[in-house]
Amino acid sequence: MTAENITHTTCEIAFELKNGRLLANNQDVAYILPSDAIEVARLQLNHNLWKNLVGGLYKSDMHDKLTQGARVLDIGCGPGWWTLDMARLYPNSEFIGIDMADVFYTQDKPANASFKIMNAGTGMDFEDASFDFVFQRFLVMGFPTEQYLLSIKEMKRILKPEGSIELLELVNHYNNAGPAFKNISDWINQALEARHMDSFIADKISTYLLDADYVNIQDITYNVPIGSWGGEPGEMFLAVQKMALPAVKVMVTELTEVTSEEYDKNLELAFKEADERQISTRFRLIYATK
Numbered sequence: 553m554t555a556e557n558i559t560h561t562t563c564e565i566a567f568e569l570k571n572g573r574l575l576a577n578n579q580d581v582a583y584i585l586p587s588d589a590i591e592v593a594r595l596q597l598n599h600n601l602w603k604n605l606v607g608g609l610y611k612s613d614m615h616d617k618l619t620q621g622a623r624v625l626d627i628g629c630g631p632g633w634w635t636l637d638m639a640r641l642y643p644n645s646e647f648i649g650i651d652m653a654d655v656f657y658t659q660d661k662p663a664n665a666s667f668k669i670m671n672a673g674t675g676m677d678f679e680d681a682s683f684d685f686v687f688q689r690f691l692v693m694g695f696p697t698e699q700y701l702l703s704i705k706e707m708k709r710i711l712k713p714e715g716s717i718e719l720l721e722l723v724n725h726y727n728n729a730g731p732a733f734k735n736i737s738d739w740i741n742q743a744l745e746a747r748h749m750d751s752f753i754a755d756k757i758s759t760y761l762l763d764a765d766y767v768n769i770q771d772i773t774y775n776v777p778i779g780s781w782g783g784e785p786g787e788m789f790l791a792v793q794k795m796a797l798p799a800v801k802v803m804v805t806e807l808t809e810v811t812s813e814e815y816d817k818n819l820e821l822a823f824k825e826a827d828e829r830q831i832s833t834r835f836r837l838i839y840a841t842k
């Protein structure tokens with residue numbers, strides 16, 4: 553992955569360079585991770601981890617519909633690794649990825665995939681009942697609770713009757729954390745709270761879907777190991793964390809009292825702690841029908 557592979561066109565959301573990373577600077581965007589080539593590479597690694605070693609591409613009962621031809625939306629798609637893989641797997645279906653940042657990977661893009669810049673936190677510019685399947689993954693550091701709830705409502709509006717919704721989220725908490733990983737989750741939590749986001753929103757999604765009258769709600773928990781103690785997934789997730797934790801540092805040090813030096817020193821300790829304490833991260837995948 554090189555920066556040349558990423559398209560950058562004009563969009564309404566402003567971005568600014570902070571400590572060498574590109575971050576959104578817009579009052580309607582709460583996202584605390586960068587939108588740049590390093591992050592695109594991290595998201596590719598993370599996508600491959602999920603696709604090949606953890607939960608697969610999706611869990612909803614959509615295979616037959618997707619084989620025949622369905623319309624699918626990927627909200628906050630990032631570079632579109634999921635959108636692109638799904639489009640290749642199901643050539644009769646149409647896949648649309650939306651994101652507030654134009655980090656879309658368009659090289660070798662299949663004809664049945666397209667990308668659109670859109671701030672999904674403030675409503676979605678799509679017709680009612682126009683999608684069969686709506687997918688949203690890893691927006692815990694992007695949507696304040698109010699926007700998350702709006703997104704769930706909007707997904708229902710744009711889904712066709714009996715359409716499927718699927719969400720996957722990280723929980724900002726490390727199982728077996730020692731002092732260093734405890735610091736990391738506390739500091740990220742403080743940064744998220746400063747922007748009205750909820751570290752534990754994943755644990756509430758099922759209830760939100762119930763409240764929004766979705767049916768057939770399924771909720772799966774994954775504990776993904778960090779470090780070689782967890783074999784191949786552990787090694788790969790450690791590599792993801794080694795990119796994610798420096799990426800989140802920019803906004804953590806801006807939104808909290810933590811200094812850059814303190815953060816870096818803690819990170820070194822954390823990576824030792826991962827194997828010593830067999831640390832893992834919890835995720836929840838929730839799917840349901842309209």
Ligand SMILES: C[S@@+](CC[C@H](N)C(=O)[O-])C[C@H]1O[C@@H](n2cnc3c(N)ncnc32)[C@H](O)[C@@H]1O
Nearest residue numbers: 583628629630651652653671672673689690694
């Ligand atoms: C952690 S990344 C996950 C990307 C992708 N879903 C994946 O699994 O690879 C979160 C994505 O959400 C996008 N995002 C954050 N806030 C957003 C908003 N308000 N509207 C649309 N996209 C948003 C970011 O630009 C980023 O690409």
